[in-house]
Amino acid sequence: MKAFLAAAAFYFVAFGLPDLPAWVSLPSVVSPVSQADAVAYVYEKDDGPIPGGVMVAMARLNSERQIMATFYEEDAGGVVPEQYKLPLEAAKKIGLPALVVSASGVVLKVVPKPGTEAAVMEAVP
């Protein structure tokens, strides 16, 4: 068995992998968890103010980790800015307030009702 595996390994290294039939599909390669580059705290002001700890955490993400951490008020009116379209949609699905963590425009995580500095910091990979 060892001799067979060694021969197979030598063959694949020397000549490459054989072509697979078209009906065989391999799972796509999944990249590791992406690094967050944006965090949006989506809220509705009538439901409550932004907690002080959340404000501190968001400011820390901006200053210490250079992550674009911002707030978006749900019924602000006007056109929803491009950067908040996906976070708003994601947040509404679980209810406000919610913290939406994204990377390159892809939502990584949605955290319902984070109320403290620690809750926000722990939510961001």
Add this chain to the structure above:
Amino acid sequence: MIDSFRPLPRNLVDVILPPSGYDDAMAAGDTTDALRDACGSASRKFPRSWEINPSEWDEVARENDRNRTWGINYLDRFTNQSPTHECTAHSLARNAEAARNRHRAVIYKDGPKESQKRYDTSGPAGSVWLSPLSVYPEANPGQWGGANVRQVLEIACRRGMLPDTTQPRDYGFRHAIHGTSGKGNANQSGGRWLPLSQFPAGWQETAKLFKPLEVIFPESYEEAVCCVLRGLLVSVGRNGHAVPWAQWMAGERAMAYPDSYDVVRYDSERTARSAWRGSFAIVTMTSPDDWNNPAS
């Protein structure tokens, strides 16, 4: 500076200035209802969930001190209107800048920098310095004599404000004008009087990027204090001058405000209790599509 329990210098409390643009007749016209009407669809009720029992005000003040989450912590500069009558427009612009920076989640730990200094973080954070002069000439084409709070607020809600030509970094704004026809400072450009007819062609395209979208009108002194405790600025007119309250000084029950003369001053509780009527607090400003590119 942020310690809200510190004793206040007496020479900075209840200071009455020479006329700066807000006389008694103007004050009489600035009722809460008039302001609410002026803002139209941007008008919002004070959220009941923001109420704080007065017995808890000290505790919230301590938390704001510790976290640096007063309205004054969302301001990174002073303005200087001297000797013009632009006070209501300066108060409006400060209120708008703070609301914008608050949603950008950037804290300026010491509040506004002295007039010749700057925070290194203002530029990277996308802080935009707005021009009171982009509003005032429409409210008062005659230059001298001041403007109502409701006038400047209506103008800002309808068509927005222009950025100052002086900014913490070059954002590439297509339209900008100087910040004041008064003295200005290192962080606010001063220049000649500029009638609306001499604004740069197409200025409306840039002004619409800086509009108040949600404005609250406190209906009691307590609601005004709660707005300040929640990190908002509350713009008021009193004693012939308009200013934005930005911190509640728990030790003396006073209100601190960045005056449009390069200095923080204070209204005593007695003055504040007589001044909250006709006040406003901007909650939300237009957000950009990209905070790194506020000119887009």
